[in-house]
Amino acid sequence: MSDNNSRALQQETRRHLLVFGAVALGTILIVLSSFAPLATGVKIPVVLAVAIAQAALVTGFLMHLITEKRMILSSLVLTGILFVALIFLPILSEADQTHHFLLR
């Protein structure tokens, strides 16, 4: 194994350990938010924002999506669009209920 290859692997290992630390920190933030006296309408966006940041780190660095080929990225963009529709259509269909729910 060449020195360059060895150095690249070491760098990648360090990057993964940093991601581990960041995702663990996100979990700690989520746990702390459970004890904070926040209204539902505030707590949900805060917790989901942290979870989305954690998910971005995992997909971007551990699953190597930031350096992935276009073929895979394009199929995932389509999945993402369908996923967003799947999640938001029920929320929109119950918009009046959602409004009351968030104000609780």
Place this chain on the structure above:
Amino acid sequence: MLAAATPPLDMEIPYTAEARPDTGVYNAKIGLWLFLASEVMLFGALFSSYILLRVGSTDWPQGLLSVPIGALNTFVLIGSSITVVMSWLALKGNDFGKFRLYMGSTVLLALLFISIKSFEYHDKFTHYFVKLKDGTELTGHIEGKPFNWSLPKLKASANAPGEIAFHPDAPKRGEPVPDSPHETLRLPVEQIAKLESFGPWRNTYLAIYFTLSGLHALHVIGGILVMLYHWGAGHQLWRKSREQFTNRVEVTGLYWHFVELVWIFLFPVMYIL
């Protein structure tokens, strides 16, 4: 005709090690990503159902699951996600010994996750709701922690007790504290109108919790089996084709990260919100 349709025994499956020119990646990788896309839609549909049920409900139980235990399981899964990527990096560096160490650690962490999860499940099936004929409603544990009792089951048992010793739950924040909060109650069986454990039938929250976490646990078990194969018999491929074995470990790692990804959303949704 049949003989002509049978592929020759020495046939090589193309693009298992090298990238396919038109896609730029080896076939297993693109196959795995397409599988993960379908998994996103499967879990997406369940999360969507959760949102619909949650928004439409007038009463949603809080604090049924232990946040510290859920957080511990999250750390276990994050740890396993790192060890699986380290096992792939070890193969990239031609260090087979380290691969086995990291892959073995991933399997152990995954088993720890399942053990903690089964402990949580067991706790739910030994936690009871009791409604007495006078309308009193209680939640707590029956002495001896029997597993998943119900009133018909209790009455039908050969040595059916005349009464049960019941330890009520501690009052939640804001609820009035009884005179003797740790008192064991003796409940005559004929006074009980309803008895059920906190299984999926108890309420909508527990139904969606068991569905989502159960499906996730099945994915964890599937991952354990594949990783055990790579750690054990499957590693023979390392001697034949290092590149192909490394690719197999990479796609297994991708699957495992997806399992972690689902949990990253499951944990706050089920334990915190």
